[in-house]
Amino acid sequence: MAVSSYPEPEAKTAAKKGAGAALFRWVDERLGIEEILAFARHKTVPEHAHSFWYYWGGVSLFFFLVQVFSGVLLLVYYRPGVEAYESVRQITYDIRFGWLIRSTHSWAANLMVFAIFVHMFSVFFMKAYRRPREFGWWSGLALLGLTMVFGFSGYLLPMDDLAFFATKIGLEIPASMPVVGTLIADIVRGGPDVSEVTIQRFFALHVVVLPLVYVPLLFFHMWLVQRHGNAMPPAEEAKPEAERRTIPFFPDFFSRDMGMWLIALNVLAGLAALYPWQLGPQADPIAPAPLGIHPEWYFMSTFQILKAFGRWFPGEAGEVLGIGLFTLVLLLWAIIPLYDTRTHAGRRARAATWFGYFVLAGLIGTTIWGYWEI
Amino acid sequence: MNYPFWDVPIIGSGGVIAIIAIFHVMISHFAIGGGFYLPMAEAKALREGREDWMRTLRRHSHFFLILTGVFGAVSGVGIWFSIGLANPEATSTLIHNFVFGWAIEWVFFIVELTAAAVYYYTWGRIPDRLHLKIGWVYAFTAWMSLVIINGILTFMLTPGAEWLGVAGTGQESGAFWAAFFNPTYWPSLVLRTLVCISLAGIFALVTAARIDGFAEPKLKTEIVRWSTKWLVPSFVLMPVCFLWYLWTVPESQRQLLNLGIATIGQGTFTQVTRSALVSVMTSATILAVVYFTAWRNARDFNMGWAAAVLLLALGATATTEQSREMLRKPYVIGEHMYSNGVRRSEVEHFNREGYLSGSPWAAAHASESAGDAAPDRGALMFRGQCLACHTTDGYRPMKRLLQGRDRASIMNLLGTLHEYGENSPYRAFMPPLVGKPDEIEALADYLDRVVNAGAHTAKAE
Numbered sequence: 001m002a003v004s005s006y007p008e009p010e011a012k013t014a015a016k017k018g019a020g021a022a023l024f025r026w027v028d029e030r031l032g033i034e035e036i037l038a039f040a041r042h043k044t045v046p047e048h049a050h051s052f053w054y055y056w057g058g059v060s061l062f063f064f065l066v067q068v069f070s071g072v073l074l075l076v077y078y079r080p081g082v083e084a085y086e087s088v089r090q091i092t093y094d095i096r097f098g099w100l101i102r103s104t105h106s107w108a109a110n111l112m113v114f115a116i117f118v119h120m121f122s123v124f125f126m127k128a129y130r131r132p133r134e135f136g137w138w139s140g141l142a143l144l145g146l147t148m149v150f151g152f153s154g155y156l157l158p159m160d161d162l163a164f165f166a167t168k169i170g171l172e173i174p175a176s177m178p179v180v181g182t183l184i185a186d187i188v189r190g191g192p193d194v195s196e197v198t199i200q201r202f203f204a205l206h207v208v209v210l211p212l213v214y215v216p217l218l219f220f221h222m223w224l225v226q227r228h229g230n231a232m233p234p235a236e237e238a239k240p241e242a243e244r245r246t247i248p249f250f251p252d253f254f255s256r257d258m259g260m261w262l263i264a265l266n267v268l269a270g271l272a273a274l275y276p277w278q279l280g281p282q283a284d285p286i287a288p289a290p291l292g293i294h295p296e297w298y299f300m301s302t303f304q305i306l307k308a309f310g311r312w313f314p315g316e317a318g319e320v321l322g323i324g325l326f327t328l329v330l331l332l333w334a335i336i337p338l339y340d341t342r343t344h345a346g347r348r349a350r351a352a353t354w355f356g357y358f359v360l361a362g363l364i365g366t367t368i369w370g371y372w373e374i
Numbered sequence: 375m376n377y378p379f380w381d382v383p384i385i386g387s388g389g390v391i392a393i394i395a396i397f398h399v400m401i402s403h404f405a406i407g408g409g410f411y412l413p414m415a416e417a418k419a420l421r422e423g424r425e426d427w428m429r430t431l432r433r434h435s436h437f438f439l440i441l442t443g444v445f446g447a448v449s450g451v452g453i454w455f456s457i458g459l460a461n462p463e464a465t466s467t468l469i470h471n472f473v474f475g476w477a478i479e480w481v482f483f484i485v486e487l488t489a490a491a492v493y494y495y496t497w498g499r500i501p502d503r504l505h506l507k508i509g510w511v512y513a514f515t516a517w518m519s520l521v522i523i524n525g526i527l528t529f530m531l532t533p534g535a536e537w538l539g540v541a542g543t544g545q546e547s548g549a550f551w552a553a554f555f556n557p558t559y560w561p562s563l564v565l566r567t568l569v570c571i572s573l574a575g576i577f578a579l580v581t582a583a584r585i586d587g588f589a590e591p592k593l594k595t596e597i598v599r600w601s602t603k604w605l606v607p608s609f610v611l612m613p614v615c616f617l618w619y620l621w622t623v624p625e626s627q628r629q630l631l632n633l634g635i636a637t638i639g640q641g642t643f644t645q646v647t648r649s650a651l652v653s654v655m656t657s658a659t660i661l662a663v664v665y666f667t668a669w670r671n672a673r674d675f676n677m678g679w680a681a682a683v684l685l686l687a688l689g690a691t692a693t694t695e696q697s698r699e700m701l702r703k704p705y706v707i708g709e710h711m712y713s714n715g716v717r718r719s720e721v722e723h724f725n726r727e728g729y730l731s732g733s734p735w736a737a738a739h740a741s742e743s744a745g746d747a748a749p750d751r752g753a754l755m756f757r758g759q760c761l762a763c764h765t766t767d768g769y770r771p772m773k774r775l776l777q778g779r780d781r782a783s784i785m786n787l788l789g790t791l792h793e794y795g796e797n798s799p800y801r802a803f804m805p806p807l808v809g810k811p812d813e814i815e816a817l818a819d820y821l822d823r824v825v826n827a828g829a830h831t832a833k834a835e
Contacts, residue, residue: 052678092641099641245588252671256679259666263682266659270652270689276641 040250043229047245048236053122054253055260057225060119062261063112064218066268067150070105071207078157080203081196085282088158092279103272109151111268113298116144124356127340127349128231134337136228139221141334146214148298153206159199161290164283168194170295173302176319193285234345292374301363302326304370333359379757380459384768387460387761394456396692398449400573403566403691405442405486407574409516411604412438412493413509415578418600420502426593432497434581439494441577443487461762463715464530464706471537471546471553472526479522486515520570524563525554531702532557532624533710541710542719561619568608568615569694575604576660576687579668583680587673598672602664609661624708627701630802644803646700653693660686703803706762712805714762724808725792730754752820755813759805766824773825781822788814788821 028034045054077095079087091098120140123129129137156167171194175185190197236244247253295303309322332355340352380387412435419427458465469476489512496505533541536552546553578601585594620628634647660683667679706713716724724732730751764770776784790798792814794806807814 047674051676096639097641247671247674252674255666255670256674259663259679259682262659262662262666263686266656266686266689269655270693273648273652274693 037250040254041248043249044246045230045249045253046232046236047247048232050122050126050233050236053118053126054230055257056115056119056122058257059260059264060112060115061218061222062264063108063115063268066108067105067112070101070108073101074105075207080157080199084157084159084196084199088160088279092277099276100272103275103277104268105154106277107271107275108268109154110297111264111271113144113147113151115264116140116147117298120144121356121360123231124336125353126231126233127352129337129340130231130343131337131341133224133228133231136221136224137337138334139217139224143214143217143221146210146217150206150210150214151296151298153202153210155296156194156199156202157206158279159283160280161283161287162280162293164194164285165289165293166295167198168289169293169303170299173295173299173306173323176306176323178316178320178323181319195285234343234349237343294370294374297367297371300370301366304366304373307370307373308366329359329362379761381757381761382765384765386763386765386769387456388763389769391453391456391460392692392696394449394452396688396695398446398453399695400688400691401442401446401449403570404573404577405438405446406513406516406520406567407570407572407604408438408442408577409486409509409513409574410571411574411578411601413506413513415600416506416509420506426590427597428497430581430585430593430597432494433584434578435494435497437581438577439490443490447487461706461713461715463717464711467707467711468526468530471550472529474550475522475526475554479519482515482518482522486512486519489515517567517570520566521563524566525556525559528558528562529553529556530706531627531698531708532622533708538709542717557622558619561615561622565612565615565619568611572605572608572660573687575601576664576683578604579664579675579683580677580680583675583677587675591673594675595672598668598675602668605661605664609657612657623701626802627703627708630701630703633802644700646697646703649693649697649700653690653697656686656690656693660690700803704801704805714759714805716759716805716808721806721808725810727810729758729809729813750816750820751813752816752818752823755809755817756820759807759809759817772821776821776825779825781818781826784821784825785815785818788818 024033045051074091077087077091077098078084088102091102093099123137123140152167152170155170156163171185171189174188175181177184186192188198188201189195190201232244294300305326306319306322309325310318312318313321336352336355340348342349382390385393412431415427415431418424419431489508493505493508493512496508529537534549534552534556537546537549537556540546540549579598582594582597582601585597587594620631630644630646631650634644634650637643638647663679663686664683667683668675702708702713704712706715709718711717720732760772764772764775766772776787779787788807791800791804791807792809794801807817809817
């Protein structure tokens with residue numbers, strides 16, 4: 001016999017005795033903890049074959065929290081401007097456990113981008129962008145974009161040669177935009193080339209401007225998730241109500257979320273310990289760029305598309321076509337909730353799914369292609 | 375084909391061994407722990423008259439038979455091939471000393487494989503008590519194969535004073551039992567047995583995850599929780615046993631760990647400490663993840679979570695085995711043979727008479743290559759003495775490790791490795807570089823070409 005949900009656990013805490021329970025009652029009386037727990041117990045999460053993908057939003061959030069914590073610790077010792085390199089050298093080699101904090105920050109940044117990509121594609125293929133979750137999709141895309149800007153702005157801050165030249169190359173992407181590209185690149189750089197002024201700008205962007213935009217948007221995104229709940233994949237939605245399964249958010253889903261966070265922490269700590277983030281030689285703007293210089297992996301696809309179009313169509317035409325294609329795909333990706341609106345499977349639903357496969361394959365393919373050509 | 379030097383690009387020959395061995399260790403330890411899990415679970419099912427348990431155990435024994443009997447056995451043969459190619463001298467030494475031990479192990483192994491097959495194919499066909507006895511025969515023989523192989527594995531770290539006293543005299547077989555029951559034998563046996571028990575629980579969770587928790591909630595909850603309990607003994611006893619193990623390890627090797635622990639703050643700590651830290655951390659994560667996902671949510675424990683726990687176990691196995699291997703540095707057989715196959719007793723001889731003419735492998739390669747053009751002596755030196763642990767571009771690459779050094783600087787480093795002074799920072803984890811001065815010069819030329827390709831710096835006058 002199909003079971004629709006588990007029996008809801010009783011709120012036993014209030015009836016418990018002992019010092020712990022007394023302390024809980026004291027706090028509960030003032031903050032209403034029991035009300036929050038009761039709400040969490042009543043909130044349910046769908047349980048099906050694809051439930052695994054529900055945890056990736058939480059994993060992204062976990063890495064963001066790690067970023068905040070490790071970023072604040074780095075902020076204590078980091079000095080932007082002409083001393084940037086020296087301060088990162090001190091963090092990495094002189095200050096006790098500075099290497100760990102820096103490695104954690106750098107690895108968590110990469111893992112966060114990866115987790116958000118996984119989260120985005122799982123949302124896409126589960127059709128979780130459909131009514132009434134359109135704003136969840138758009139706010140999520142905005143968060144991904146901001147995360148990538150976080151990554152880009154943070155990458156320059158050590159000012160070693162790799163960061164310097166990778167930033168120079170990375171800024172070729174906005175610079176290749178028609179008409180306004182050069183102006184935007186000059187504003188971001190603070191001049192015609194990457195310099196200490198660029199570090200000051202990137203630093204302000206990284207630790208002040210972006211968090212000010214990111215945090216409210218993140219809360220908005222999470223509020224939407226809370227408001228609309230977790231979307232079910234179409235195959236699950238097609239089932240009769242009685243055959244759908246759910247589990248309580250608390251403690252069942254929450255405890256598994258904790259399990260997933262622990263795995264994420266383990267992966268992060270393992271990478272930081274086994275492959276600590278290196279610091280290259282100080283950037284020398286007049287030296288030739290090291291061989292095989294390239295942007296971070298999450299910009300590699302865009303970089304490669306621009307590079308390939310520049311090769312196929314020499315001159316400005318290549319840049320315009322490359323950036324045009326990239327912008328078009330991004331636009332279509334963003335407006336997918338307005339195209340695939342029906343809850344049942346149909347022509348548009350199938351087209352959207354194929355578009356998702358195309359984007360995923362294109363992203364992976366061009367990234368591999370980019371690394372292949374280095 | 376570079377045989378007798380096995381030049382594996384990017385990952386190195388050690389990488390090939392690692393890839394095969396990590397999976398083999400995990401499966402073979404499951405084969406032992408699972409050997410106890412099956413008859414114990416079957417006895418419980420018979421005692422309680424649980425048909426549903428018996429049905430699940432039959433399915434688990436199918437999974438068990440295929441995984442251990444096919445993958446475990448094939449990967450074991452893979453290890454033989456890879457160690458023979460990667461380090462023929464060390465493999466030869468082990469065979470010469472332990473051929474009798476391996477013969478005993480194979481006897482147990484044949485009985486083990488046979489018992490596993492009989493156990494699976496006789497479900498419901500023979501009396502329950504007899505079936506259970508076959509399960510116990512399997513468990514005993516599987517564990518006995520560990521009892522034997524553990525002696526050979528631990529010998530490589532701590533051969534013991536008695537064996538070292540006769541090493542190279544031709545009388546080594548007289549010290550067989552001393553070498554077998556070497557100083558780290560017992561703690562290692564207990565540690566590995568504990569790992570076997572926890573892996574039995576972890577793999578049982580894979581079968582348990584396949585039970586439909588909504589159709590059979592009681593069965594699934596019971597089996598998931600019973601399986602998670604198999605993780606408890608190892609996590610309780612492991613810290614104590616680990617300290618016991620460390621206590622038996624030679625002081626010089628323990629120093630590698632101590633040095634690593636003392637320099638964690640600076641971030642310069644040794645690779646063995648890094649791996650050991652990740653191993654401890656991942657083991658603790660397994661316990662916590664199993665608690666959150668299996669114990670607390672037994673009915674919803676699905677294949678995704680089982681795979682996550684398996685991957686964590688794979689990570690723990692990989693880092694633990696890597697720590698054990700790194701702890702042996704700079705030797706492949708403690709105090710006897712360096713990781714590149716050069717015996718301690720041969721160092722003086724190679725320095726006096728030359729490595730390329732004295733080493734049978736290098737000599738064989740040199741004579742094979744002596745046709746059209748003279749062989750690159752520097753490349754032969756690199757293959758003979760460095761290739762066991764380094765590559766040019768991939769794992770521990772020369773291009774990165776020697777980055778920024780010109781030929782004179784490379785020669786200085788080689789000089790330090792050749793002198794092998796008491797205070798040399800490389801002494802703790804690298805073998806001495808052996809050979810006559812002209813051979814070392816040839817190696818410096820070769821490394822200079824590798825590292826500074828296109829910008830070859832002139833030989834210092």
